[in-house]
Amino acid sequence: MTTVALEDVLAKVGLKVSAGQFLTLVEDAARRLSPPNPDPGHYFSADQQAALNDVGLDLSPRAGDEVDGRAKTIAAQAVLRDSALTVTDAAATLGVDTSRVRHRLAAGRLAGWKDRGGWRLPAWQFTSGGVLPGLERVLAALPGDQPALVIAAFMTTPQEDLRLAGEPATPRQWLLAGGDPTPVVELGSVLGTPV
Structure with missing residues (x-):
């Protein structure tokens, strides 16, 4: 997205911030989140992983082509x-x-x-x-x-x-x-x- 297009979107939704300032907010919010490709299984013991897998939760790391679910949160945090x-x-x-x-x-x-x-x-x-x-x-x-x-x-x-x-x-x-x-x-x- 070009800077002009981003500024148009920000103005349309009433955010009084330049494109550069908004991108800095996004960058700051992204830094505060978890690592880019966390291994969800890392946070659980083997028994907990087995129990979570049994109820259908996928604990595998995100694939390279999957949309990063953190993006929506980062944008919402920047707007907030x-x-x-x-x-x-x-x-x-x-x-x-x-x-x-x-x-x-x-x-x-x-x-x-x-x-x-x-x-x-x-x-x-x-x-x-x-x-x-x-x-x-x-x-x-x-x-x-x-x-x-x-x-x-x-x-x-x-x-x-x-x-x-x-x-x-x-x-x-x-x-x-x-x-x-x-x-x-x-x-x-x-x-x-x-x-």
């Missing part, structure tokens, strides 16, 4: 980071001092992660006039071991249990529409739990 707000941006959105934003982060009343250059706060939790209704209840229910990308995916993926006008809605859409936070809290509380 690029669209996240800084503490200064969040303070402006909320109409408060930056110290209040840091206090809310420390208290778990806003979601964020430390990055080079300071805190990053995912955009999904903000509205044009403040924070998502019910945000504090939802954040309090989310398991603390879930990464920002998993939480962002949950908040922006339609859920069958949340319906607006007969269609599955994302937790963000549900809360923006004035829906009761309870079903979002219940769904979010089991993030990362095997089904």
